[in-house]
Structure formats: C-alpha cells, structure tokens
Amino acid sequence: MTSSQTAERADAPIDTTGSEWWRTAVIYQIYPRSFSDSSGDGIGDLPGITSRLDDLRDLGVDAIWLSPFQRSPQKDAGYDVSDYCDVDPLFGTLGDFDDMLEGAHARGIRLIVDLVPNHSSDQHEWFQQALAAAPGSAERARYMFRDGKGVEGELPPNNWESVFGGPAWTRIVEADGSPGQWYLHLFDSSQPDFDWSNEEVREEFRRILRFWLDRGVDGFRVDVAHGLVKADGLPDYTPDPAAGSMGGEEANVPYWGQDGVHEVYRDWHTLLAEYDGDRALCAEAWLPTPEQTALWVRPDEMHQAFNFAYLETAWAAPALRSVIAESIAAYAAVGAPSTWVLSNHDVVRHASRLALTAENPQGHGIGPDSPGKPVPEVGLRRARAATTLMLGLPGSAYLYQGEELGLPEVIDIPGEARQDPTWFRTDGERYGRDGCRVPIPWTSDAPAYGFSPTGDSWLPQPAEWAELARDVQVGDADSTLSLYRSLIAARRARGLGAGTLEWVEGLGTDVVAFRNGSVTVVGNTGATPVPMPTGIVIASSGPVLGNELPADTTVWLADD
Structure with missing residues (x-):
C-alpha cells in the first residue's frame, strides 16, 4: 500500500461486548469552536460537527474527543463551565448533541467528551x-x-x-x-478551584458522569487530571520559569500530582464499570516522567493518559528512542497501553514546533516577535515523518483537528484579535494558544475556507490555508491528508495498535527503527540520507529512491 492508496472502512455498529477498544484506538480531537460552523456566526458548533462526520469516517478514526461544549461564559474557550449538564447555546442544544452522538455511532465512531473537574466558572x-x-x-x-x-x-x-x-x-x-x-484559581480568576476534600463535590461529579454516560458517551477526557488535590497546608512554591505552565517538567509541585487524586479516579473507574461498552477515562496529566504518568493508568484507575513526555521530545533519534522505550516499559508495568500524541489545543502545532530553534515552554505559544521561528517546509516535513513514526507504535494515538491537513501554528495573529487568557494575564509577554486554535479550512474557494457559510471566523485564518484546504488535498496522492488516511488504514489492517515493538539496530545514530508485527518503521531524524532496507509500504515524504532514506523522513517497510 503506497501513500496514495487507502482502505475504505465500512460503517459498523459500536461493539459493546467488552473489546477494550481504547487500547488501540486512533482518536481525533475536535475543538468545537474551530471545527465547522453551521450557523454562520463564526464559531463552530455541534450541527457543524455532525455535517462533517463522513469526513472523519473516511479519515478512518475510531473515536472523537470533543473539547468543552457545556454551558460557559467562554472566558477560557469553554474550560470555564457554568453548567456541566447542558450544552452552551453557542454550540447548539442537547438535542444537537444527541444527533451528533447518534451520527457518530452509526458510522462506527465512538465519542469521548471533555470533563473539567479541577475548577468551574465563577458564574457557576x-x-x-x-x-x-x-x-x-x-x-x-x-x-x-x-x-x-x-x-x-x-x-x-x-x-x-x-x-x-x-x-x-x-x-x-x-x-x-x-x-x-x-x-x-490555578488558571484564570474566572475559574475557581473546587475543594476535592469535600464529599459534596465528589458526589456532584458522580452525578455529572452519569448524566453523560446515560446519554451514551463512550468516555471522558479529564482536564487537569493531575491538579484536583492540593498538598496539605498549601505550602509556598516557586515554579521553574523555564518549565511548561502545566508542570510537566517539575517534580513535587504542591498543586500537581498529589497522591490523593488517585482515590477520585478509582471511584470513577468503578462508576464507569457499571456501564456496558468499555467506557474509558483519559487523563490530561502533565508529569515529569512516563513512570509517574503511568500511575494514573493502573488497573483500577484511568484507562489512558496522554504521553506528554513523548509530545515534548525533540525530533532527534536518541531522545525519541529513549522516551519510546521508557513509555512502553512504564505503561506495560501497569497493564496499560501507551497513548501517543503530538499536538492538541494547548501546544504549538507539531508542524511548527518540530522546527523551532529556540526554547518554547508549553503554553507560551509563538508570535511575530518569538525567537527561532520555524521554516514552514522543514516543519511540515518533520511533522509528516513524526506522525508516520507515531502511528507505527503499539498502543493508542490521538490526532488534533487539522494536523491531517499539515496545518502549522498561526503566528501572525494581531494582538487585538487574540483571545487566550494567557495573552491578557501576561500583558502580551506570552502569546498563548490561539495559534493552534484557528478554525480549520475545508474548501479552498469558499468563505472562511468552508469553515463558516458567512466567512466569519472567531480567529483570523491565514491566506496560505487556501492551499491546505481539505478539498484540495482529497484528490492529491502526495497530500498530508492522503498520508494520514493511508497510515490509519494500514495501521488497522496490520493490527499495529495491538502489536509489540522490537528495536532494529545498526542503522545509525540519527535513525529510529523498530519492528511492529509485519511492519518495520524507519525514521531518519538527521540532516543527511542514510542506508535502509527495501520494501517501502508508506513513506512520509517522497521521493524515496534506491536504498537511501532522505533526511526528515520515515518509512514503513513490510515483507509481504
């Protein structure tokens, strides 16, 4: 199978017999306000998502993770919830939600919804x-x-x-x-933290979980899963200014990763187990090592945890080999799959991040005056290679909307158009996360590139996105969209999600190479071509001629 060939997946009903689907799933994150706008107000909505479900089926994903859509004043793009059991009118109604869920399930796509338990809106x-x-x-x-x-x-x-x-x-x-x-409020002043030592808080979230489970959702992505419990006495703490804002590089932070939080997730695990169909919990837990993150996915706690150590690893073979080996060992030790991820709504898109030449802590973003800005062609080539590597790994994988189009971070957003609280609370010192949240392009010659029928867009879209629109890429065998479709189809057909990794040595210090089932994955992170075996199934970029693997390229090889 070459990058121009894709395997169509027939619609299939959701399996509720205990498949542990989350162990191998490819899950697609939808950021609702930036995915598809049906109303024309410039903000994406639930009917817009429903109208695009066929595109997600054709991409081949197993599930959707839906970022917050609950009722909210939208001070932090929905992560400030005022009513956990209703849909914000900005996005539609509970009826629209039910229609979307039914449409996804009819196409064999599960739905995970975002849950924000660390804090509420101050309007709650x-x-x-x-x-x-x-x-x-x-x-x-x-x-x-x-x-x-x-x-x-x-x-x-x-x-x-x-x-x-x-x-x-x-x-x-x-x-x-x-x-x-x-x-x-660990976040904006409009987001007061709950006190999770209070049983009333715990019981309220049991009620919220049941509300959505009873509607048929397949699980929850838990926001700030490492932050609910604070250290006794609330001791002073000064963070490392070079560390990411969510604490992923630091140990012993009194408001991150406290032992008491595990009691909450054991309780939730028991509650979800009452429902058919393997309902899943995925932790957004920014912790210093894979070993510490794996504590969130012990058998009686969560089912998945984002592998942020992997996301934050540079495009360099020694570092990648190390984090992959550590991750697989750490998660296997507790009987869980590793959950790989390269981009989401909180980080610089990996089509730009992998080509940055200056430090960029998580949450700071990049803008017109940022040092070490990426070269777009280098970033896209590395992003395609990194995704080809990631989707060859055993376990589950998350994709962020628009990465299948090769979208870069939007850097030149005017200050007056920015909306991230980080931008305002730091007086413009940090650009924040708006650059990865710009509404995605669907149709090259339509208003707002098909995102909105009126041409309105809550964040400005760059002109160059006309060339990256989905309709332009669908018929292009060499497009990033075609590459993603090929990778996901081949991953499913060859059972790579349930496979076992075996390292392949002897191909050079700039090479990451491993065997997973019938596929050998070889990635060259260096600046010069390297020798490689023959038998290419999929290449991240072409042309790959003879027996040399170009720089910033990953290939899948197979014997059959």
Missing part, C-alpha cells in the same frame, strides 16, 4: 452561592476559600502563580462590602 451556581455566603459556610467549602495573610488579611494565602500568569489567588468583597477571603 455554586460559586455564586459561595460569594453570597459567609466564611466557613457549606457553600464556601465547595471551593478553596482561605483567609489572607498579613495584619488585615491583605496578602494572599501563599505565593502560588496562575498557569496563565499572575497570582493564583483573588480576594473577594464580602456581602457587607468589607474586604474578604481569597479563593484559589
């Missing part, structure tokens, strides 16, 4: 009740309210910083007009 009914209640009340006990330090309580309870920049504490004004307590 509970938080509004807390503001109206007195210190020490049951209403305030649902959140992390604390008295301030100083003579008059004028100083925050500790020195913690928000992920979005600035202090992680905000002082309220009490009902009588006097300066009052402080509340914790």
Whole structure:
C-alpha cells in the first residue's frame, strides 16, 4: 500500500461486548469552536460537527474527543463551565448533541467528551452561592476559600502563580462590602478551584458522569487530571520559569500530582464499570516522567493518559528512542497501553514546533516577535515523518483537528484579535494558544475556507490555508491528508495498535527503527540520507529512491 492508496472502512455498529477498544484506538480531537460552523456566526458548533462526520469516517478514526461544549461564559474557550449538564447555546442544544452522538455511532465512531473537574466558572451556581455566603459556610467549602495573610488579611494565602500568569489567588468583597477571603484559581480568576476534600463535590461529579454516560458517551477526557488535590497546608512554591505552565517538567509541585487524586479516579473507574461498552477515562496529566504518568493508568484507575513526555521530545533519534522505550516499559508495568500524541489545543502545532530553534515552554505559544521561528517546509516535513513514526507504535494515538491537513501554528495573529487568557494575564509577554486554535479550512474557494457559510471566523485564518484546504488535498496522492488516511488504514489492517515493538539496530545514530508485527518503521531524524532496507509500504515524504532514506523522513517497510 503506497501513500496514495487507502482502505475504505465500512460503517459498523459500536461493539459493546467488552473489546477494550481504547487500547488501540486512533482518536481525533475536535475543538468545537474551530471545527465547522453551521450557523454562520463564526464559531463552530455541534450541527457543524455532525455535517462533517463522513469526513472523519473516511479519515478512518475510531473515536472523537470533543473539547468543552457545556454551558460557559467562554472566558477560557469553554474550560470555564457554568453548567456541566447542558450544552452552551453557542454550540447548539442537547438535542444537537444527541444527533451528533447518534451520527457518530452509526458510522462506527465512538465519542469521548471533555470533563473539567479541577475548577468551574465563577458564574457557576455554586460559586455564586459561595460569594453570597459567609466564611466557613457549606457553600464556601465547595471551593478553596482561605483567609489572607498579613495584619488585615491583605496578602494572599501563599505565593502560588496562575498557569496563565499572575497570582493564583483573588480576594473577594464580602456581602457587607468589607474586604474578604481569597479563593484559589490555578488558571484564570474566572475559574475557581473546587475543594476535592469535600464529599459534596465528589458526589456532584458522580452525578455529572452519569448524566453523560446515560446519554451514551463512550468516555471522558479529564482536564487537569493531575491538579484536583492540593498538598496539605498549601505550602509556598516557586515554579521553574523555564518549565511548561502545566508542570510537566517539575517534580513535587504542591498543586500537581498529589497522591490523593488517585482515590477520585478509582471511584470513577468503578462508576464507569457499571456501564456496558468499555467506557474509558483519559487523563490530561502533565508529569515529569512516563513512570509517574503511568500511575494514573493502573488497573483500577484511568484507562489512558496522554504521553506528554513523548509530545515534548525533540525530533532527534536518541531522545525519541529513549522516551519510546521508557513509555512502553512504564505503561506495560501497569497493564496499560501507551497513548501517543503530538499536538492538541494547548501546544504549538507539531508542524511548527518540530522546527523551532529556540526554547518554547508549553503554553507560551509563538508570535511575530518569538525567537527561532520555524521554516514552514522543514516543519511540515518533520511533522509528516513524526506522525508516520507515531502511528507505527503499539498502543493508542490521538490526532488534533487539522494536523491531517499539515496545518502549522498561526503566528501572525494581531494582538487585538487574540483571545487566550494567557495573552491578557501576561500583558502580551506570552502569546498563548490561539495559534493552534484557528478554525480549520475545508474548501479552498469558499468563505472562511468552508469553515463558516458567512466567512466569519472567531480567529483570523491565514491566506496560505487556501492551499491546505481539505478539498484540495482529497484528490492529491502526495497530500498530508492522503498520508494520514493511508497510515490509519494500514495501521488497522496490520493490527499495529495491538502489536509489540522490537528495536532494529545498526542503522545509525540519527535513525529510529523498530519492528511492529509485519511492519518495520524507519525514521531518519538527521540532516543527511542514510542506508535502509527495501520494501517501502508508506513513506512520509517522497521521493524515496534506491536504498537511501532522505533526511526528515520515515518509512514503513513490510515483507509481504
């Protein structure tokens, strides 16, 4: 099978007999506001997603992960939830959700929904009740309210910083007009953290889980899964300024990765097990090592955890070999698959990130004045090679909408058009995540490239995206879309997700090579061609002539 050949997948009903589908699935992340707009208001919606399900079936994915669509003031693009059991009118209705879910299931595609348990919106009914209640009340006990330090309580309870920049504490004004307590928000001030030592909070989220499970969802991606429980006493902590904002490079952070959080997920695991069809939990847990991340997927906890150590690894063979080996060993030790990922809505798209020449901590983003900006051609070639490598690995894999089109990070978004809280809370010092969230192109000559019938788009789309639109790529055997379709089809046909990795040695220090079932994967991360065996099935970029593998290229080889 060459990159121009794809295997069509017939629609099939969802298997509910206990297949543990999540072990090998290719899961496609949809960021709803940027996927497809049916209403013309410039913001993607649920009917828009439903209208594009055939495209996802043709791509060949097994499941969709849907980023937040619940009712929200949209201060942080839906990650500030005011009602966990309703659809925000911006995206549609519960009826629209049910139609989308039914349409996905009819095409053999499962649906995972985002759940945000670390914090709510400040417009949530509970938080509004807390503001109206007195210190020490049951209403305030649902959140992390604390008295301030100083003579008059004028100083925050500790020195913690928000992920979005600035202090992680905000002082309220009490009902009588006097300066009052402080509340914790690891993210924006409009996102107060729940207190997960409170049984009322735990019971409320059991209710929320059941609400969506009863509607038929196949699982949950859990936002900030490593952040729910805070260390006793809330000790001061100063993060490493060079580390990513979600703590993936640092150990012993008092608000990340606390032992008590595992009790929550054991409870959720038991709840999901009551439902047919292997409902799954996937952790967004930014932790320093694969060994620590694997603790989230022990047999009685979550089923998947994003492999952020892999995502953050440079395009360099020694580092890739190391993180792959560590990941497979760590996850296998607890009986879980590794869950590979290269891009999502919080990081610079890998078609740009892999070609950066300067440090770029997670969450900072890139913009017009960023150092070491990528060369687009280099980034795309490396991205195609990295994806070809990733989809050859055993386990599960996540794709982020638009990466199958080779979309780069959008760098030149004007300051007045940016909407990420990070941009505002750092006074423009960090560009934030808008560059990976720009609405994706469907049709090259349509308004907003087919994203919206009116041409409106909540973030500006670059002119060069006309050349990357899906309709342009569908008929092009050498396009990134055709490559993705070929990889996913061959991965399924050859059972690579359930395979076993065996390293292939002797091809040079710049080469990552391994065998998985009937396929040998060879990736050249270096700057010069290297010798390789014959028998190419799929190549990330062409042409590959003779027995030399070009720079920044990955191939799949097979004996049959």
